[in-house]
Amino acid sequence: MAVKDYIRERFFPHIWCQGCGHGIVMNAMLRAIDSLAMSKNEIVMVSGIGCSSRISGYLDFHTLHTLHGRALAFATGVKMSLPALNIIVPMGDGDALAIGGNHFIHAARRNIDLTAIVMNNRIYGMTGGQFSPLSGFGTKETTAPYGNIDHTFDISALSIAAGATFVARTTAYHVQQLTELIKSGILHEGFSVIEVMSQCPTYFGRKNKLGGAVEMLRQFKEITTPKGSKAKQANPELIERGILHQTEQPEYCNSYEQMTALAQKGK
């Protein structure tokens, strides 16, 4: 199918600013889904609130646009109820890790088979540029006009510590790798986190004098390196891209099925 066939044209134009990274992520997501030849009827996209969360409405799947931070909790209900469905959860950094932080770590801990795509643009865009838990110390936002004194999370390290069994990271610049990682995340049985460093030239870029979308994308290229590369050894400041962690652990819905079988035998 063409990427266009996955889109609800009735819903357009989209709300994103020129130069926003979220459209790139949506495109990569659709290419990944298309390459897996999945039926649109077996895909449910669940999202919360924020710029990135609007992806769900634009796409022709079963789509559930929920509350700020709660997407993974709704998604857990859908998945538990019908484990045959493939659930993809597009999230923003504030949505996933500030207001939704508790749901995020517990979905990871359960290892329930959901694919969380965290679009990390280090800012609350929809409300106009306030700092998020991913903004970083010393950055500037409308709610940190004198410089941010909040420290950041490392999304990948947090996900691994919380029990996610597939954790990957890339950027909106590395679109082919992004498509491959989303594909692997969907195929992985268990909780998958794909962190995508995404640019918000309108707020984060402007406030922090990082230039426009092109300059921000160039920076993604310059400050990242493939996992395990020599460049990383030479320059530990570089951020690694690729699959950072992948293990096999019992998946939550499978465990529930086994527990159920036991309960039914014992009655």
Added chain:
Amino acid sequence: MNTNVKFVQGNEACVEGALYAGLDFFAGYPITPSTEIMEHLALRLPRQGGKFIQMEDEIASMCAIIGASLTGRKVMTATSGPGFSLKQEALGFAIMAEIPCVVVNVQRGGPSTGNPTHVSQGDVNQSRWGAHGDHAIVTLTASNHQDVFKMTVEAFNIAETYRTPVILLFDEVVGHLREKLVIPGKGKIPLVKRLRTAVKEGTDYHPYLPREDGRLPMSDFGSVHRYNVTGLFHDMWGFPTDDPQIVKGLQRHLVDKIENNANQVLNYKEFYLDDAECILISYGASARSALHVVKNRRLRGEKLGLIELQTLWPFPNQLIREKCEKAHYILVVEMNMGQILREVKNAVHFPEKVFLANRIDGSLISDGDIRNILRIVQGKGV
């Protein structure tokens, strides 16, 4: 012994009612005094192929049941005051997105952590007005286990009929006390099945276009119709919109579908009203004490009657107005500072004849408490 006769807590009577109604997905978080509901379901649901999940918090439990309801399951969560507060945002989502679900609140003292192991009926107004924005809601309650069972089944039926969350507002006394429950045979109480769309694959399906009777046929997630569900104001396809006409239309629809059917969801009981000069109005555990007083006074020839409310919201204004027309006094018996009192005063022609007998210290209001107020009301001194 007939296995359909049980000696159980009210919380377990609620579980039996829910399972009878077809509950097959429960998500919850432990909280006193409702925890027994989730404990029993943790035992029962896996055995019969249903789904049970203990979530990370109260908010997540409410969200999870909404997700599961969209796949076609009958869903419920159970909580108490603090948890009920936390669930309000997602409850509002279920109202806006018209998702059938049942939310049990076994009330304890509040506000805040309050009086966790003691009785209160302080969440009556919260169950009506807890979610932000204009909306309508159905809230049911009961005073004994047979009625807890019945109202729980009714809650599921109303949730499915009107695509709405329904709140079961029980209290610590009814939730925890043990008494006999007779479980009716299959089919004795009619069950409402989910109304599903007859629209065929490939034909444009309008998930949010009400039929003439106001009902909206659903399509399960995973089946052939792919549509959008959102907490934003939305059009007939579920797409977000701020078009003033559509916003107004949906707002009206959400309120009208409940308020215009208030009589369809009205449940109450009446005792000795025919010649009653003094009418007690009560609900939940308080109604047990009120009925105790009414029966004892009737033995002495005093003309007391009782209206036991089982549907608290929408409040049955007309019923109260008509039934109380000839009463000399009306005494509202409840365990809060007058939440239903205000509604009754609002409903009747003579609000100055309406008095409150309440108790707010965590103990069940007793017949003595009610008798003391009655004496004052009747001018017999303190």
Added chain:
Amino acid sequence: MKIERCRLVFSGSGGQGVITASIILAEAAALYDNLNAVQTQVYGAAARGGSTRADVIISNAEINFPKVLQPNVLVCLTQESYNKFYPIIRPGGILLTDARYVKLNRKVDARQKSLPMYQNVMDQIGKPIVFNICMLGAVIALTKLVKPDSVMQTLSTRIPPGFLDLNRQALELGMSLGEQA
């Protein structure tokens, strides 16, 4: 059953099985003796230790108000619960205490029955876990509220078959103590 309505309060310390005994009595009455019964208990934050109280009402008529304000039968299995609850006994009621745990040091308008239940359980059965069932036997003998067989039927739905005999012994022991009292 002789009286139309009997109100009982069981009190003691957490872990003595006071609440379980109250449930068994009420369930026996409601499910096997065709009576109406309600049981309530006081909830606290602690699961073990501390004082505990359970109320039971048994009646041939419908029971609306479920709490007991003045019990016809008050059972106190600790000194603390005796000191706390003795004033609520209905005049002429039965106040049952265990001779080992409670010293009768109050004047009460009731039939005070201090029985060596714990001592007998330890001497004759050797298992403190059935102390509560022995107490229940004494209550039944003193009040004739339910049939002993109904209690045994209730127990059979709650405990493994291997423990039924132990409980029957305790129930009968309590009944004989109650009858002698």
